[in-house]
Amino acid sequence: MTEEITQQPGPAEAGPTVAGLLAHAHELLSAPPEPSAGLARLLALSRQVRAATEQPVTFRPALFWQDDEPVIWPRTVNLIQGQTGVHKSRVAELFGSAALTALASRATSDTLLGLGFRPAEGEAYRLLYIDTERNTSDQLPYAIQQLKARAGYGFAEHPPMLDYTSLVMEARAERFPRLAEFLAHQRRGFDGHLLVILDVLSDCVADYNDVGASLGLIDLLNVAVNEQDATFIAVIHENPGSTSKARGHLGTEASNKASTVLQVGFVKEGGRLTPLIQLLYLKRRYAAPGLTFFATFDEFTRGLVRADVDATDVQQVCSRPGPQRKASAATVLSLLPTMLADGPLPAGELVAGLAEELSVSPRTVKTYLSELLPPYSGYVNDLTGRRCCLVRRKAGAGFSLLYSLEPSS
Structure with a gap:
């Protein structure tokens, strides 16, 4: 009588082991993935900007x-x-x-x-x-x-x-x-x-x-x-x-x-x-x-x-809304680099200084300053030559405000 032999599954048939899965995961993490089309565009743009930073930047003249x-x-x-x-x-x-x-x-x-x-x-x-x-x-x-x-x-x-x-x-x-x-x-x-x-x-x-x-x-x-x-x-x-x-x-x-x-x-x-x-x-x-x-x-x-x-x-x-103007927006803007040279100023301090300089009321100064904020931003060079815009933000947890000149993007 022929003896029936029952084969046990070998290692190849035993299924993935924990060690094998870990090794495969490590291999996937180590291999650089193929970038998507969107990521490829971002990377190409990054290289383009990097190359541009290596040369003096020349701005196109006005159209x-x-x-x-x-x-x-x-x-x-x-x-x-x-x-x-x-x-x-x-x-x-x-x-x-x-x-x-x-x-x-x-x-x-x-x-x-x-x-x-x-x-x-x-x-x-x-x-x-x-x-x-x-x-x-x-x-x-x-x-x-x-x-x-x-x-x-x-x-x-x-x-x-x-x-x-x-x-x-x-x-x-x-x-x-x-x-x-x-x-x-x-x-x-x-x-x-x-x-x-x-x-x-x-x-x-x-x-x-x-x-x-x-x-x-x-x-x-x-x-x-x-x-x-x-x-x-x-x-x-x-x-x-x-x-x-x-x-x-x-x-x-x-x-x-x-x-x-x-x-x-x-x-x-x-x-x-x-x-x-x-x-x-x-x-x-x-x-x-x-x-x-x-x-x-x-x-x-x-x-x-x-x-x-x-x-x-x-x-x-002039049909522009607000009080009658005693100073143009450009005049107000030209005073800011000096007044904000040492950094942000509380709103009240900047308003009081401009009111005295322009011989107008604080309320009028607030109107003039609001014109220089987005979306009607004005741009001016600060005392270091950077092109800046006027920014207004909260000073902290309260209601007080600060004005500053910050480099424009």
Whole structure:
């Protein structure tokens, strides 16, 4: 009789041991994991910034000046804001006309061009005008005609560096993706700078008070700024009433992120509107706020022309909310490096010092200081030469506040 032999499972069939599992885990931890696509982008950007830090950093010059003052910088998001009917779109068109004038090397008078806008020399642009509210039968064509005419072009001429479209026929939910597609289409085959006039910004989202939609649109603009070498000049309405606040949550986020915020509005005298139009730079990231120009609407050219007035002549009737001004925002800003040279100051101490220096009430000083805080930040060099902004924070557990100048990001 054959003896039946029962084989016992060998070591290979016994299953994983604790020691084997530990060894395998150690092997996984020791091996460098494959980075995800997102991590790979971050690592590549880290290497790019590291290489840039090894060389002297040269900042690009301003993209636009008004007279001899820099007002728009390349690769930035910028706002033109104001109440309804104050000619915001015409101001935006003047930036476009100035860009076309320089590109075509065509001479044009300031009477046609308007307010002394001058673009940077030697830039290769593609100007994109994207409208969201005019009808496409006569209003938008007329606006484009005017933009070209101020740059010296006839109706039948089509500058190759100019393109335009409208989102007015797109459902609001579709405007965001259509805008992204249009920008990507324009970038293909063109290596120069995209200058995008977006009129109006709030019409590119379904709800300008929706946090997610607002942040998504701002993110889209910031990605285009960095990836597509683009600069945006966006028009946005202000909340109704006496306010300097751009409309909705979108307006708040856009103002925070914008490099330049230009407010357009009619000057008031005795509570009534005058024909005088004020262009007030509430924010310039690389220069002091408070720069002001004045204009009127010219019936002959159907555009804005410079008003022959001085800022000091109309300061007391300016439409800007708050008390009558005795000092510009730029003046207040210029005093801060000395007053804050030794570090943060309690709010009461800084307010008292500025009130004495400017011969105004403490309440007025508080209004002036609030103008220099985000979203209308001003920038100034401290006594060591660092570019700084004014910061206000709580001093501790109580209600006392401290003001300081801190390096801007």
